[in-house]
Amino acid sequence: xxxxxxxxxxxxxxxxxxxxxxxxxxxxxxxxxxxxxxxxxxxxxxxxxxxxxxxxxxxxxxxxxxxxxxxxxxxxxxxxxxxxxxxxxxxxxxxxxxxxxxxxxxxxxxxxxxxxxxxxxxxxxxxxxxxxxxxxxxxxxxxxxxxxxxxxxxxxxxxxxxxxxxxxxxxxxxxxxxxxxxxxxxxxxxxxxxxxxxxxxxxxxxxxxxxxxxxxxxxxxxxxxxxxxxxxxxxxxxxxxxxx
Numbered sequence: 286x287x288x289x290x291x292x293x294x295x296x297x298x299x300x301x302x303x304x305x306x307x308x309x310x311x312x313x314x315x316x317x318x319x320x321x322x323x324x325x326x327x328x329x330x331x332x333x334x335x336x337x338x339x340x341x342x343x344x345x346x347x348x349x350x351x352x353x354x355x356x357x358x359x360x361x362x363x364x365x366x367x368x369x370x371x372x373x374x375x376x377x378x379x380x381x382x383x384x385x386x387x388x389x390x391x392x393x394x395x396x397x398x399x400x401x402x403x404x405x406x407x408x409x410x411x412x413x414x415x416x417x418x419x420x421x422x423x424x425x426x427x428x429x430x431x432x433x434x435x436x437x438x439x440x441x442x443x444x445x446x447x448x449x450x451x452x453x454x455x456x457x458x459x460x461x462x463x464x465x466x467x468x469x470x471x472x473x474x475x476x477x478x479x480x481x482x483x484x485x486x487x488x489x490x491x492x493x494x495x496x497x498x499x500x501x502x503x504x505x506x507x508x509x510x511x512x513x514x515x516x517x518x519x520x521x522x523x524x525x526x527x528x529x
Contacts, residue, residue, distance in 0.1 A: 424450070487502070
């Protein structure tokens with residue numbers, strides 16, 4: 286009898302693990318599509334100031350991303366390119382292409398509470414983390430993500446709440462290696478863009494004392510999924526060519 290109980294328990298754990306992986310892959314597909322052309326507004330709030338940026342983001346799956354700053358005027362034309370695990374930045378004022386090392390992927394992106402990694406989606410949840418379904422109800426899956434030994438990510442743990450209706454994240458908690466909650470990302474206001482649903486409002490809230498009073502809000506102004514995007518955007522030449 287005990288052998289059958291162990292078999293049932295083992296099968297249940299396997300099914301939950303499989304489900305977690307399938308859920309995450311659906312989430313990644315819904316966030317990335319085959320390709321995505323977005324225009325985004327970003328507002329960075331600090332205790333004393335508020336700063337607005339406008340961006341265009343082009344991507345193909347999880348491996349290629351191109352981003353351009355449209356506003357404000359002083360930053361207009363700054364471009365970013367990511368191919369596989371390599372990222373570059375072009376700064377028009379100094380006419381230089383700068384390679385961003387892996388050690389800086391978790392640095393603040395343009396003074397916001399998002400990181401370089403967030404903005405170009407350098408890490409892949411399905412590839413870099415073990416996934417475990419730890420809770421579910423009628424509306425939400427809760428999945429725990431723990432980094433694989435060979436992964437270069439810095440988060441010690443990520444907890445993601447996912448909408449069962451849309452297979453999109455609604456809240457993500459990021460923890461460091463010591464288990465301290467570092468930041469929370471909320472995805473809200475899901476809208477339909479073409480044939481796909483997508484969260485149009487992202488709010489990043491730092492949780493550490495030194496960043497108290499800060500938050501960064503991103504709102505999607507437009508999003509076109511699965512259209513053909515010129516391959517010329519995903520070369521180093523594109524950084525300068527499309528900065529104008």
